[in-house]
Structures are given as structure tokens and as C-alpha cells.
Amino acid sequence: MFQESSNQVFHVLTDGENYYAMKLWFLRNHYKEAAVQVLNVELDIQKENPLLLSLPEEFRVSILSYDNPSTNQIRTEFLSIFSDSHYLLPDLFSNLNKVVVLDDDVVIQQDLSALWNTDLGDKVNGAVQFCSVKLGQLKSYLGEKGLSQNSCAWMSGLNIIDLVRWRELGLTQTYRKLIKEVSN
Numbered sequence: 001m002f003q004e005s006s007n008q009v010f011h012v013l014t015d016g017e018n019y020y021a022m023k024l025w026f027l028r029n030h031y032k033e034a035a036v037q038v039l040n041v042e043l044d045i046q047k048e049n050p051l052l053l054s055l056p057e058e059f060r061v062s063i064l065s066y067d068n069p070s071t072n073q074i075r076t077e078f079l080s081i082f083s084d085s086h087y088l089l090p091d092l093f094s095n096l097n098k099v100v101v102l103d104d105d106v107v108i109q110q111d112l113s114a115l116w117n118t119d120l121g122d123k124v125n126g127a128v129q130f131c132s133v134k135l136g137q138l139k140s141y142l143g144e145k146g147l148s149q150n151s152c153a154w155m156s157g158l159n160i161i162d163l164v165r166w167r168e169l170g171l172t173q174t175y176r177k178l179i180k181e182v183s184n
Helices: 019-028 041-045 084-092 135-142 163-169 171-183
Strands: 009-014 035-040 057-064 074-081 098-102 125-134 152-162
Touching: 009 019, 009 084, 019 035, 035 041, 041 084, 084 098, 084 152, 084 163, 084 171, 098 163, 125 135, 152 163, 163 171
Parallel strands: 009 035
Antiparallel strands: 057 074, 098 152, 125 152
């Protein structure tokens, strides 16, 4: 995964039901010299946090063909979005500046060092673009506000997150506020 495995720490987030099984599995199975920390997120967050550990949600969306909208050809795409778990990362890893997040269904086939060394500039999140779906095509799902019509959607299975920038912008607090507004 990375050229220098002794500098790696994998943080595996799981729930109380799977915590001991995951911990035992990683005690018995090693990846070179990398450290693995299994975290029962339910214990760490339940006290003061309304967000829960959850898998990314997948949605099936039907959209007009972007290449030729005049044909009224409708296609169906599957989009996966951040879960509440992504919004917990800045608090769970308060001593880290950056994380590479991999969903549990991602298969790694080469060295990920280039991801870790990616300069995000002033951006918070780096991800794989999914340009067969443009944000403008999702306005009936997302609303009109603040969307760049031609911006690509992104895959949530692999993300590089600048936790420092995330904290500066208060993204977790904004998300919590939105969740509270929607649930009231």
C-alpha cells in the first residue's frame, strides 16, 4: 500500500458488534510493519455526538443524458455519498492533519504514497471524479443553491481529506446543524 510500511497507521473504524472480531483479525494478520488501530466508534462518540457510524449511502438516480440532452434519453446511475462517519473524522483524529479514507469495499492494487503526498491546495477533499454525472443533472435532488452545473460528482470510496482545512471551515458543525434542521 505504501512504500514505507513502518510509517503507516491504519485506523479501522467499526461498531461495537464487530469490534472484537476485527481486533482479533488484525492481531493475527499483519501488513508488513504497519500499525493497525481498531476503534469502536460507538464508544467514542455516543456521549456527546448525535452522528453515528454508518456506511456511505448509495442512491440510484435517473438523469437525462448529459452528452445529448435533446434526445430525452434517461440513464440510471448509482451514486455513493459521505455517511455520518466521514463527519466524525476531524474529532476522532484530532491530532492528525490529513487522512486517506478507503471504504471497506475498495481493493488496493498499487502503492498509495502518491495519494498521501497529493497537494490539495485550499480544497478539503480529494476524490476520484465521476464525470458521467454532473452536479447540474442532480439539481432536482440537491437543489439549485451553490452548484456549478458542469462540476463532476465524485466517488466516496477513496478520499484524501485535509482535516486542518475541514476544521477551519467548521464542516462537521455545519453538517450537524443541517441534520438537526432536517430532523426537526
